[in-house]
Amino acid sequence: MKMKPVKIMETVLRDGHQSLAATRMRISDMQPMLEQLDDIGYHAIEAWGGATFDSCLRFLNEDPWERLRELKKHIKKTPIQMLLRGQNILGYNHYADDVVTEFVNRAVDNGVGIIRIFDALNDVRNLECAMRAAKKAGAHVQGALVYTISPYHKNSDFLKVAHDLVQLGADSICIKDMAGLLAPYAAYDLIKTLKSEINIPIDLHTHYTSGMASMTYLKAIEAGVDIIDCAISPFALGTSQPATEPMVAALEGTPYDTGIKKENLYPLADFFRKVKTEIATDFKLNTNISIDTKVLTYQIPGGMLSNLLNQMKEQGCAEKYPELLEEMPKVRAELGYPPLVTPTSQIVGSMAAFNVMVGRYKVVPREVKDLVRGKYGRTPAPISDEIKKLIIGDDPQITYRPADDIAPQMELLKQQLAEKGYPNASVEDVLTYALFPEVALTFFAENRN
Numbered sequence: 001m002k003m004k005p006v007k008i009m010e011t012v013l014r015d016g017h018q019s020l021a022a023t024r025m026r027i028s029d030m031q032p033m034l035e036q037l038d039d040i041g042y043h044a045i046e047a048w049g050g051a052t053f054d055s056c057l058r059f060l061n062e063d064p065w066e067r068l069r070e071l072k073k074h075i076k077k078t079p080i081q082m083l084l085r086g087q088n089i090l091g092y093n094h095y096a097d098d099v100v101t102e103f104v105n106r107a108v109d110n111g112v113g114i115i116r117i118f119d120a121l122n123d124v125r126n127l128e129c130a131m132r133a134a135k136k137a138g139a140h141v142q143g144a145l146v147y148t149i150s151p152y153h154k155n156s157d158f159l160k161v162a163h164d165l166v167q168l169g170a171d172s173i174c175i176k177d178m179a180g181l182l183a184p185y186a187a188y189d190l191i192k193t194l195k196s197e198i199n200i201p202i203d204l205h206t207h208y209t210s211g212m213a214s215m216t217y218l219k220a221i222e223a224g225v226d227i228i229d230c231a232i233s234p235f236a237l238g239t240s241q242p243a244t245e246p247m248v249a250a251l252e253g254t255p256y257d258t259g260i261k262k263e264n265l266y267p268l269a270d271f272f273r274k275v276k277t278e279i280a281t282d283f284k285l286n287t288n289i290s291i292d293t294k295v296l297t298y299q300i301p302g303g304m305l306s307n308l309l310n311q312m313k314e315q316g317c318a319e320k321y322p323e324l325l326e327e328m329p330k331v332r333a334e335l336g337y338p339p340l341v342t343p344t345s346q347i348v349g350s351m352a353a354f355n356v357m358v359g360r361y362k363v364v365p366r367e368v369k370d371l372v373r374g375k376y377g378r379t380p381a382p383i384s385d386e387i388k389k390l391i392i393g394d395d396p397q398i399t400y401r402p403a404d405d406i407a408p409q410m411e412l413l414k415q416q417l418a419e420k421g422y423p424n425a426s427v428e429d430v431l432t433y434a435l436f437p438e439v440a441l442t443f444f445a446e447n448r449n
């Protein structure tokens with residue numbers, strides 16, 4: 001029996017609560033369990049980045065950098081992993097290279113060991129700067145390819161992106177299936193394809209949204225995947241990851257045995273079950289989120305479906321919701337088949353909503369124009385001249401890396417912050433201000449003197 005142990009990346013401190021509890025887990029909720037989490041034998045613990053940074057400042061009155069240092073103080077053996085949106089860092093716009101580089105440096109200095117970096121369009125030019133900085137800072141760089149389904153997302157297309165990521169120096173590859181679209185047998189084929197030519201570890205990240213995720217993991221494991229992302233059960237399933245305990249139990253005694261003792265996970269599950277109840281009470285959240293297989297037809301993550309429905313209701317167009325569901329895939333195709341992940345999901349969603357409310361491409365939000373102009377990078381499929389004309393008229397499209405247009409920003413941000421009354425702001429505070437200026441100033445007003 002040839003052993004091929006599967007590694008587990010635990011997401012409870014980031015994606016688990018981001019998916020099921022509106023990213024509201026506080027550092028005080030985590031603290032009592034950090035040493036035990038560190039002792040489990042996880043490949044890594046995802047605990048930073050994604051929406052946690054914004055949530056710390058906006059909702060929890062916490063300094064995200066302070067949170068990272070506190071995590072690192074207690075998680076000493078297991079690498080702390082973060083999720084970074086390439087040139088968008090953790091925000092929604094492209095930033096200058098000096099901001100991206102400094103952010104990565106400070107993240108690594110403060111405790112991040114593995115940086116997972118992705119771009120919504122799989123345009124690897126948007127990953128270059130962050131990957132280079134992460135490598136230089138000594139982090140493990142995980143290049144992510146965003147998974148979606150379209151005529152322009154065949155396994156050969158994903159393989160090409162994976163090769164590009166290896167070329168840029170990736171230490172491992174992540175398949176990021178944020179909407180839970182990856183079906184078990186499709187996963188088998190995709191992993192086999194990648195494994196046939198890519199010689200660095202492959203990590204599969206999926207969500208339970210459609211209900212297929214644990215089956216998908218099992219087939220991915222049979223195809224040779226190296227790492228799977230799981231969340232301890234109270235923060236698993238629904239729109240989060242498959243649960244850690246049953247995956248560990250299912251693989252026990254097989255060549256894929258994770259080496260993790262399931263008994264060691266029980267106290268963690270008991271602890272985080274209480275945390276979930278507390279968070280739900282304190283922030284009045286419904287954490288009881290079940291699966292919704294509709295995502296496979298509309299390719300719209302569940303949370304976004306309900307947001308869109310609410311927006312339509314506010315505009316008094318609730319009856320047009322079924323039309324909107326039909327419109328989304330059309331708009332996505334017309335805009336070059338972007339995968340639906342932040343920020344492209346919002347861009348496609350708002351365009352589709354305007355189309356059904358006021359007529360097709362009569363009103364076009366700025367972000368949609370920017371997408372068509374190439375300001376987010378290259379779309380997976382070209383956009384037809386007809387649609388281009390409708391959206392940006394005769395404006396030219398840019399064909400270079402979008403951040404090439406952005407002059408260095410760090411000095412300017414420092415000056416701005418000095419003018420606001422913080423002349424001695426730390427580099428971390430400057431970066432916080434760069435990402436979320438208004439929220440940062442409110443936070444500083446309360447927490448800096």
Ligand code: CO
Binds near residue numbers: 015178205206207
């Ligand atoms: Co995720």
